[in-house]
Amino acid sequence: MEDKREKVTIKIPKPLYANLKEIIRGTGFNSVTDFIVYVLRDIASSHVRAEGEPLTKDEIKLIRERLKSLGYL
Amino acid sequence: MRLFKKTAHHDKKALIIGIDGVPYTLIREYLDRGYLPNLKAIVGHGHEIHQMNASIPDISSVSWTTFATGVNPAEHGIYGFTALRPYSYALSFPNASDVKAPPFWNILGKMAEGNASTFSLRYHKKILKSRRSIILNIPHTYPAYPVNGILISGFVAIDLEQAVFPASIHGYLKEIDYLIDVDAQKAHHDKDEFLRDLFSCFATRQKVVQHFFQEEPWDLFVACVTETDRLHHFFFDAALDEGHPYHEAFVRFYRELDAFIGDMVAAFRREYGEDAFLMILSDHGFTALRHEVYINSFLHEAGFLKLNPDGQFYERIETGTRAFGMDPGRIYINYRDRYPRGAVDKKEGDRLTEEIKEALRSLRDPAGTPVIDRIYARDEIYRGPLAEQAPDLVCLPHDGYDLKGKLESAGIFGRSVFTGMHTWHDALCIAPQGIAWDGKPSIADPADAIMRYFTD
Numbered sequence: 001m002e003d004k005r006e007k008v009t010i011k012i013p014k015p016l017y018a019n020l021k022e023i024i025r026g027t028g029f030n031s032v033t034d035f036i037v038y039v040l041r042d043i044a045s046s047h048v049r050a051e052g053e054p055l056t057k058d059e060i061k062l063i064r065e066r067l068k069s070l071g072y073l
Numbered sequence: 074m075r076l077f078k079k080t081a082h083h084d085k086k087a088l089i090i091g092i093d094g095v096p097y098t099l100i101r102e103y104l105d106r107g108y109l110p111n112l113k114a115i116v117g118h119g120h121e122i123h124q125m126n127a128s129i130p131d132i133s134s135v136s137w138t139t140f141a142t143g144v145n146p147a148e149h150g151i152y153g154f155t156a157l158r159p160y161s162y163a164l165s166f167p168n169a170s171d172v173k174a175p176p177f178w179n180i181l182g183k184m185a186e187g188n189a190s191t192f193s194l195r196y197h198k199k200i201l202k203s204r205r206s207i208i209l210n211i212p213h214t215y216p217a218y219p220v221n222g223i224l225i226s227g228f229v230a231i232d233l234e235q236a237v238f239p240a241s242i243h244g245y246l247k248e249i250d251y252l253i254d255v256d257a258q259k260a261h262h263d264k265d266e267f268l269r270d271l272f273s274c275f276a277t278r279q280k281v282v283q284h285f286f287q288e289e290p291w292d293l294f295v296a297c298v299t300e301t302d303r304l305h306h307f308f309f310d311a312a313l314d315e316g317h318p319y320h321e322a323f324v325r326f327y328r329e330l331d332a333f334i335g336d337m338v339a340a341f342r343r344e345y346g347e348d349a350f351l352m353i354l355s356d357h358g359f360t361a362l363r364h365e366v367y368i369n370s371f372l373h374e375a376g377f378l379k380l381n382p383d384g385q386f387y388e389r390i391e392t393g394t395r396a397f398g399m400d401p402g403r404i405y406i407n408y409r410d411r412y413p414r415g416a417v418d419k420k421e422g423d424r425l426t427e428e429i430k431e432a433l434r435s436l437r438d439p440a441g442t443p444v445i446d447r448i449y450a451r452d453e454i455y456r457g458p459l460a461e462q463a464p465d466l467v468c469l470p471h472d473g474y475d476l477k478g479k480l481e482s483a484g485i486f487g488r489s490v491f492t493g494m495h496t497w498h499d500a501l502c503i504a505p506q507g508i509a510w511d512g513k514p515s516i517a518d519p520a521d522a523i524m525r526y527f528t529d
């Protein structure tokens with residue numbers, strides 16, 4: 001399993017920690033840390049996925065190559 | 074900022090591990106040889122190992138979609154990696170947005186409303202609370218779509234940003250140099266380098282699977298290993314041949330796979346106990362390849378197919394063509410009302426189908442051995458609203474004869490870099506004892522077992 005030493009410690013105000021602890025009660029999050037990591041990842045990701053966008057020509061070219069490399073085309 | 078969806082803690086947890094293209098018979102053999110101690114412990118510990126039928130045709134996009142949706146292709150709409158656009162010969166590449174039935178994880182996540190199937194209708198009223206799923210690397214889930222949880226698309230995903238839901242996990246995957254798939258083209262010119270990539274890709278895959286297993290809340294966790302299928306395509310001749318130069322590497326890969334499964338299952342049982350639901354399955358089997366069989370060359374030589382030397386793929390089909398093939402063993406009648414240069418009237422269809430079947434049954438390899446094992450007409454195997462899109466015939470070959478749909482081959486038989494081929498009859502399912510399968514299980518059945526676990 002993943003090496004815990006790959007993590008760093010970040011300090012947050014105690015009242016905020018207590019508040020978050022309340023927020024996650026009864027949710028699937030096992031800890032405040034899990035919740036903070038989840039939220040921060042969302043913020044850190046700046047792009048928005050385009051829903052239902054058709055494949056581009058470059059994507060189609062790559063798909064053809066991948067299928068060909070495995071003998072499916 | 075996207076707010077999280079509150080998920081209640083549920084007592085029921087399911088871990089599903091997909092091992093792409095792993096054959097039942099090979100696992101039995103490796104269990105007997107003692108190569109897979111962890112799988113052996115699982116099979117002897119409340120679980121049974123079953124031989125399972127794949128989808129028809131037996132390729133990953135169809136089989137994993139059948140697994141995910143619990144319905145046959147005439148309901149989910151995926152018949153292969155390739156299709157033709159309606160009323161044309163233009164090649165298209167169906168993706169996740171073409172799947173017309175909801176995957177069971179979205180039924181469990183209460184995200185399948187408005188996208189019903191016969192399968193989802195059996196269960197959607199029984200799901201009282203939404204369940205959170207982590208879905209990693211299942212083929213034909215690209216582009217990634219919303220799930221209650223996390224989804225990372227598998228083959229044929231191209232752009233990692235489009236292969237993740239929610240978008241926020243992209244940063245982590247980029248950080249650790251996540252690879253959706255190994256570059257199989259490398260195996261065509263440097264097998265050693267390809268093997269190194271395969272082990273390295275599997276190592277990263279394990280890291281990602283273990284990361285999400287530990288770090289995220291979930292009720293259902295589904296993770297697929299693709300590298301087994303890639304290993305088999307290029308090295309299956311090494312699987313049992315102890316004198317083969319790649320036998321040691323082949324077995325080493327399986328030992329690593331066994332260790333990975335052992336770690337996952339141990340962590341799963343430690344966290345959720347012995348009664349939590351565990352399943353390990355493949356989407357099709359594999360066997361050693363003796364001949365590649367170019368079905369379009371056969372149709373051409375038998376007078377069913379006429380090709381223009383110029384043009385791209387199926388655009389080459391000429392007037393006068395009565396039937397053509399698509400990978401792997403799909404045969405389509407060139408009906409006048411279905412294709413621009415169609416040559417066959419509907420009323421001629423039955424007679425022509427019989428003619429093609431007869432010709433296929435007579436197909437022999439250069440040593441005189443029959444090639445085709447079974448030929449199914451569309452209405453024998455497909456049931457559902459999308460049956461009209463199905464091939465008119467599907468051939469299943471005898472083991473060793475790999476049916477190929479390409480148009481440009483010189484003869485009917487050949488060999489290339491591939492040493493393994495898919496099989497329909499030899500997929501694998503390791504499932505809890507006591508599941509009432511209706512005879513030999515097929516790839517549409519596991520979804521039902523998983524949903525029953527969550528709803529009983």
